[in-house]
Amino acid sequence: MSEAPALPRAQAAPIQARRSGRLARFEPVTLLWVALIAILLFLVAFPLGKLLVVSFETRGTGEFTLMNYVSAYGRSRYVDALVNSLRLGLTSATIAVVMAVPMAWAVSRTDMPFKGLTWAVVLGAFILPPYLSAVGWILLAGPNSGFINLFWRWATGADGALVNIYSFSGMALVIALNAFPLVFIFVKSALDLVSSEMEDAANILGAGTWTAMRKVSLPLVWPAIMAGFIIVFLEAIALFGTPAIIGIPARINVVTTQLWQFFEYPVRVEVAAAYAMPLLLITAGMIVVQKLMLARKGYVSQTGKGGERRPIKLGPWRWVAFGWCAAVGLMAVIAPLFVLLQASFAKAWGRGLAWDNLTLANYRLLIFEHDMAMTSIWNTIWFSATAATIAVLLALMVAYIVNRKLVPFGEALGFLAMAPFVIPGIVMAIGFYAAYASPPFALYGTAAIIILAFAARFLPIAYANSSSAIRAVHPEMEEAARILGSGRLHAIWMITAPLVRKSLLGGWLIVFIVASRELSAAIFLVGPRTRTMSVLLYDLSEAGNFEVLAAFGGLLLVVTMVFVGIGMKLVGRDFMLRRN
Amino acid sequence: MTGITKRGLLGTTTALAAAAILPARRAAAQDMPAHERQLYEAAQREGELTWYTGQLQAEPSEAVGRAFTERYPGVRCNVVRTTSQVAFQRLSQDARARVAQCDVFSSTDYSHFTFLKREGRLMAYKPQNAAGMVKAAREAADPDGHFQVTYLALYMLARRTDRLSEAEAPKSWRELTDAKWRDKMAVGHPGFSGAIGNWAIMMKSMYGERYFREFERNKPQIGRSAGDPVTTLNAGERIVGVGIPSAATLFSISRGNPLALIYPTDGTLLVPAPSAAIANAPKPNAAKLFMEFACGSAYSRAVREFSAESLRPEVPPPEGSRPLDEIKTITPTPAQVQNEMTEVKELWRDIFGV
Numbered sequence: 001m002s003e004a005p006a007l008p009r010a011q012a013a014p015i016q017a018r019r020s021g022r023l024a025r026f027e028p029v030t031l032l033w034v035a036l037i038a039i040l041l042f043l044v045a046f047p048l049g050k051l052l053v054v055s056f057e058t059r060g061t062g063e064f065t066l067m068n069y070v071s072a073y074g075r076s077r078y079v080d081a082l083v084n085s086l087r088l089g090l091t092s093a094t095i096a097v098v099m100a101v102p103m104a105w106a107v108s109r110t111d112m113p114f115k116g117l118t119w120a121v122v123l124g125a126f127i128l129p130p131y132l133s134a135v136g137w138i139l140l141a142g143p144n145s146g147f148i149n150l151f152w153r154w155a156t157g158a159d160g161a162l163v164n165i166y167s168f169s170g171m172a173l174v175i176a177l178n179a180f181p182l183v184f185i186f187v188k189s190a191l192d193l194v195s196s197e198m199e200d201a202a203n204i205l206g207a208g209t210w211t212a213m214r215k216v217s218l219p220l221v222w223p224a225i226m227a228g229f230i231i232v233f234l235e236a237i238a239l240f241g242t243p244a245i246i247g248i249p250a251r252i253n254v255v256t257t258q259l260w261q262f263f264e265y266p267v268r269v270e271v272a273a274a275y276a277m278p279l280l281l282i283t284a285g286m287i288v289v290q291k292l293m294l295a296r297k298g299y300v301s302q303t304g305k306g307g308e309r310r311p312i313k314l315g316p317w318r319w320v321a322f323g324w325c326a327a328v329g330l331m332a333v334i335a336p337l338f339v340l341l342q343a344s345f346a347k348a349w350g351r352g353l354a355w356d357n358l359t360l361a362n363y364r365l366l367i368f369e370h371d372m373a374m375t376s377i378w379n380t381i382w383f384s385a386t387a388a389t390i391a392v393l394l395a396l397m398v399a400y401i402v403n404r405k406l407v408p409f410g411e412a413l414g415f416l417a418m419a420p421f422v423i424p425g426i427v428m429a430i431g432f433y434a435a436y437a438s439p440p441f442a443l444y445g446t447a448a449i450i451i452l453a454f455a456a457r458f459l460p461i462a463y464a465n466s467s468s469a470i471r472a473v474h475p476e477m478e479e480a481a482r483i484l485g486s487g488r489l490h491a492i493w494m495i496t497a498p499l500v501r502k503s504l505l506g507g508w509l510i511v512f513i514v515a516s517r518e519l520s521a522a523i524f525l526v527g528p529r530t531r532t533m534s535v536l537l538y539d540l541s542e543a544g545n546f547e548v549l550a551a552f553g554g555l556l557l558v559v560t561m562v563f564v565g566i567g568m569k570l571v572g573r574d575f576m577l578r579r580n
Numbered sequence: 581m582t583g584i585t586k587r588g589l590l591g592t593t594t595a596l597a598a599a600a601i602l603p604a605r606r607a608a609a610q611d612m613p614a615h616e617r618q619l620y621e622a623a624q625r626e627g628e629l630t631w632y633t634g635q636l637q638a639e640p641s642e643a644v645g646r647a648f649t650e651r652y653p654g655v656r657c658n659v660v661r662t663t664s665q666v667a668f669q670r671l672s673q674d675a676r677a678r679v680a681q682c683d684v685f686s687s688t689d690y691s692h693f694t695f696l697k698r699e700g701r702l703m704a705y706k707p708q709n710a711a712g713m714v715k716a717a718r719e720a721a722d723p724d725g726h727f728q729v730t731y732l733a734l735y736m737l738a739r740r741t742d743r744l745s746e747a748e749a750p751k752s753w754r755e756l757t758d759a760k761w762r763d764k765m766a767v768g769h770p771g772f773s774g775a776i777g778n779w780a781i782m783m784k785s786m787y788g789e790r791y792f793r794e795f796e797r798n799k800p801q802i803g804r805s806a807g808d809p810v811t812t813l814n815a816g817e818r819i820v821g822v823g824i825p826s827a828a829t830l831f832s833i834s835r836g837n838p839l840a841l842i843y844p845t846d847g848t849l850l851v852p853a854p855s856a857a858i859a860n861a862p863k864p865n866a867a868k869l870f871m872e873f874a875c876g877s878a879y880s881r882a883v884r885e886f887s888a889e890s891l892r893p894e895v896p897p898p899e900g901s902r903p904l905d906e907i908k909t910i911t912p913t914p915a916q917v918q919n920e921m922t923e924v925k926e927l928w929r930d931i932f933g934v
Contacts, residue, residue: 077933142817166801248769253933263669264672264771265668266672347835348814369643371657433677524673528670539662542808543638543808544809548639
């Protein structure tokens with residue numbers, strides 16, 4: 001950079017010449033690459049690096065210390081929370097796989113009836129925010145007042161409860177009911193690629209449908225099942241709302257609620273950072289295990305010889321398959337949504353459906369009397385929209401550079417863009433708080449910190465989406481334009497952009513929807529005027545006022561449905577569930 | 581599908597429009613003492629204030645915010661209602677990030693205020709209206725005037741009237757450790773609710789640590805806010821509410837829920853809950869004005885609608901509550917709250933696991 005003047009003149013001259021030669025070949029894309037690296041470092045690497053550094057700092061003085069780790073793991077209660085989280089993640093992921101894999105198989109490979117309904121259920125479960133289904137399930141399965149238990153007592157005359165939501169298994173089930181669409185999407189799109197010939201071969205060798213599924217189809221999609229399992233695991237250990245709403249009455253402390261406690265006065269960011277470190281190790285470990293388990297085998301199901309795909313005839317069993325999908329749908333979407341709706345129009349939800357129990361007061365309170373409710377709706381919409389735009393644009397540029405191999409080490413960009421995928425959202429939020437809350441950035445309480453955190457957190461979704469979109473466009477079309485004299489940016493704008501527009505819009509909407517219900521990062525970063533709907537819902541849930549809470553959840557769902565509706569209109573019915 | 585979506589969109593837009601218009605509707609000018617008018621003029625230039633509060637429940641807190649803007653049109657009150665410990669946590673997070681966002685802070689944990697005062701983070705502003713408050717509020721306020729008591733909160737027991745008769749119901753805190761209340765009770769959490777923290781301090785000093793272990797054996801359902809058990813009782817999940825705020829319960833009773841208050845024989849918990857303007861408040865005049873408002877009679881009239889105790893002699897107590905001087909009350913000393921709050925929270929978490 002500035003060493004040149006220090007060199008003897010004789011040597012400096014050739015360097016100058018070389019430099020101008022390099023400048024001649026300089027493409028603006030290099031600048032873009034540098035800018036992207038800077039942005040990604042700012043969004044992803046710096047908060048995480050800061051988190052690591054802070055975990056070794058003494059509060060106030062900043063001196064090096066290991067005491068944070070001692071404080072973070074020095075009490076058995078704190079260690080228990082970590083163990084609980086791991087158990088919760090594993091249990092939820094297992095339940096989700098058990099629920100979703102048969103559904104994916106039935107939808108992808110068989111002639112099960114009403115596949116559209118199953119799609120709707122998966123979509124519904126994806127849209128319903130986890131804390132709302134947690135509240136729904138409290139109304140359904142509270143040991144004494146839950147509708148399921150009331151019905152059980154009425155029907156059997158029994159004294160006890162059939163199901164108790166305030167338990168470890170209850171919490172794991174609720175999380176799984178919310179997260180199974182992730183497994184479904186992965187496994188279904190993998191199964192879609194397995195050609196019937198493989199199953200045919202098994203059939204010819206004497207295997208029935210059941211054996212062929214067990215021994216051929218499912219093993220072929222094992223990587224997809226693993227990926228789904230890991231995602232649900234990561235989701236489950238990063239959730240904050242469900243453990244706060246169900247876990248506290250159930251007396252189960254987990255990592256996220258424990259991290260929240262470290263933010264009580266005095267705010268111990270350092271201890272929280274130290275406490276979060278093992279989480280990162282565990283998620284990294286899971287990825288390694290996945291790699292090891294998949295390394296030694298081949299899972300190629302797509303070959304050059306285009307295979308035929310036709311649905312397996314299940315006969316009467318197709319109703320069993322449908323029954324399974326319907327049962328999951330009932331538990332995941334229909335039942336909780338129904339009780340939430342009932343509660344939102346009720347004076348006291350425990351009194352059930354009755355004319356004198358009906359009221360619009362909950363909605364009136366939120367829409368006309370509540371100071372923050374409407375502001376938070378607006379905040380949610382514009383934070384999520386801005387974050388989605390940032391994430392998609394950034395992801396698009398990175399995906400383009402990486403896929404077209406425009407710069408050396410382009411993969412580094414791709415790696416940074418995917419990194420947040422393995423970082424639990426709550427850890428990311430604490431990293432953002434540690435890095436950007438205080439001066440010189442002083443972003444705490446501003447919209448910017450939330451938008452940036454959302455953009456960073458959901459960048460991997462946008463990146464996976466953009467990457468597959470770009471890959472689908474062969475470079476020869478751009479090259480044709482460039483041969484005809486178009487510049488690169490012009491070619492991108494005129495040719496590539498129109499081709500990828502639809503799938504980018506789909507990606508934008510998915511980021512928008514997941515951002516609009518985000519709680520575990522937002523809860524650490526909101527200020528009084530930047531509260532989002534999810535944070536306000538959490539605040540409302542403190543006093544257990546489920547009627548108003550349900551009404552607010554209803555409003556949140558209306559907002560989401562509007563955007564899902566727009567997405568379906570513009571991009572196609574299955575935009576959220578497509579995985580390229 | 582599309583029909584529903586469009587209708588939803590329309591509803592949301594209408595609601596958003598309504599939300600934008602409503603604050604602009606100005607109430608009629610009211611008679612205002614000179615000191616308030618002066619502050620009001622200065623506060624109008626600031627336009628708004630942010631109030632972190634953990635005292636009243638969400639609905640009355642919102643009502644107080646609206647009553648404030650009604651009395652002082654043009655000055656909006658951003659109500660941030662959480663439990664007291666969470667409100668303090670947010671204030672601490674602000675301080676740690678060196679960002680000033682809060683103008684007035686209210687909680688049910690007295691030690692927050694002694695701490696903030698010691699750190700020099702409270703505005704040295706004594707509201708003139710404080711002189712006309714009831715004796716109990718005046719006496720519990722900061723002698724230097726840095727914080728005022730804006731909520732004389734009573735915490736007691738409640739029962740489901742349809743499932744537990746008055747004769748059968750527990751009469752005292754002490755009785756709650758009896759095995760017959762197993763799986764019947766609901767209570768808030770001292771890690772969230774300042775009031776339950778106060779209650780835990782009193783139980784510990786009256787009956788020792790053993791009380792919590794015995795209480796734990798009865799498996800009370802733990803919520804977060806002290807008001808949470810009111811909902812749990814309404815839902816029929818449990819039948820005895822422990823440490824429930826009288827205000828929220830009386831309000832719920834007035835809405836037709838089958839609840840009744842029980843004044844414990846070993847003392848109803850009286851918590852003088854303070855409010856203060858914050859030293860580095862971004863809207864200092866609006867903060868002072870809010871403190872005047874909270875000490876004045878308009879505030880007492882507003883909270884009385886939600887069955888909270890009146891703080892002004894000229895505003896009668898809420899219906900259904902017994903006058904303060906007729907009941908036996910217990911209150912931890914400020915020193916007790918300051919020294920034992922953290923300890924009692926840890927004790928609770930060790931015993932209850934959350």
